[in-house]
Amino acid sequence: MRHFSVFTGALVGAMMFCACHDSREYCEADSVTYSFNVFGVTQGSIDEISTRAVDPIYSLLVMDVVDGKCVQQIAREQLPSSEALSEVQLPLTSGKHQVYFLCSAKPWSSVNAEQLQVHWTEQDGALGDVWSAMVEVDVVGRKADAQQVQLDRAVAYVRTTIDDALPAGLTQFRQVLNGGSWTFDLPTQSGGVARQVVHDASVPTSVIGKQGVSIGMYTFVPDGATQALSYTLTAFGSDQVQIQTYTFDAVPLTINQYTNYQGTYFDVKTHFGLTLQTDWATPTVIQF
Numbered sequence: 266m267r268h269f270s271v272f273t274g275a276l277v278g279a280m281m282f283c284a285c286h287d288s289r290e291y292c293e294a295d296s297v298t299y300s301f302n303v304f305g306v307t308q309g310s311i312d313e314i315s316t317r318a319v320d321p322i323y324s325l326l327v328m329d330v331v332d333g334k335c336v337q338q339i340a341r342e343q344l345p346s347s348e349a350l351s352e353v354q355l356p357l358t359s360g361k362h363q364v365y366f367l368c369s370a371k372p373w374s375s376v377n378a379e380q381l382q383v384h385w386t387e388q389d390g391a392l393g394d395v396w397s398a399m400v401e402v403d404v405v406g407r408k409a410d411a412q413q414v415q416l417d418r419a420v421a422y423v424r425t426t427i428d429d430a431l432p433a434g435l436t437q438f439r440q441v442l443n444g445g446s447w448t449f450d451l452p453t454q455s456g457g458v459a460r461q462v463v464h465d466a467s468v469p470t471s472v473i474g475k476q477g478v479s480i481g482m483y484t485f486v487p488d489g490a491t492q493a494l495s496y497t498l499t500a501f502g503s504d505q506v507q508i509q510t511y512t513f514d515a516v517p518l519t520i521n522q523y524t525n526y527q528g529t530y531f532d533v534k535t536h537f538g539l540t541l542q543t544d545w546a547t548p549t550v551i552q553f
Contacts (some may be wrong), residue, residue, distance in 0.1 A: 352442025
């Protein structure tokens with residue numbers, strides 16, 4: 266569990282400020298500086314076949330949207346949590362604003378300011394845990410009220426728990442999710458268009474021979490969707506020789522929940538069971 270907090274506004278440390286439109290035009294306008302404090306980020310304890318960093322690195326995106334258009338954007342990429350998630354001060358002009366906050370455990374591949382979407386790719390780093398929130402601010406006069414922001418988990422998680430021992434020679438798992446998304450749509454606070462998502466994970470030698478190993482992948486849930494068409498887990502040996510594969514149909518997808526398939530994977534005599542975990546984890550209490 267980690268404690269998070271946030272800061273947006275002037276250029277500080279490794280923080281990067283970029284305007285979606287002409288920064289001089291926007292900054293010269295009368296504005297009021299608002300402060301935002303993130304106090305309710307929640308983080309689960311689901312482990313993948315990987316080593317978690319002792320001091321986690323996070324990325325933070327803040328986007329100010331007026332009349333459906335991004336007018337300013339702040340990105341803090343791959344910084345320690347104490348830097349990435351610190352207080353945010355943002356100058357806002359008079360009128361109504363939708364301010365979007367997105368925190369990710371793994372850096373995004375790209376941000377589309379026109380479509381208000383954030384994208385991840387396997388090549389640039391697979392999708393990890395993501396939290397998001399939208400705050401509506403109506404700026405009237407010169408008064409600036411401090412805003413408290415709670416970021417909620419924005420992803421679902423699909424995994425397989427393998428009851429039998431991982432065999433010698435196993436080198437990689439490939440996961441294919443048909444109906445997931447690695448694009449996050451900020452206005453709807455949901456996944457983009459459903460598509461096929463592929464994620465590869467190398468198998469460390471330290472888990473060979475062990476039972477109860479879990480392998481999984483994160484996904485956004487497309488707007489209105491309740492399930493993915495299928496989820497396929499394939500095991501490979503050296504030289505990409507296929508050892509075993511399973512496909513599960515009609516995979517339940519719910520934000521902040523994970524679907525777990527459990528059974529003997531390499532022994533084809535035993536069928537898998539399905540468990541839907543409805544409570545991801547106890548929320549982290551943040552002091553600020």
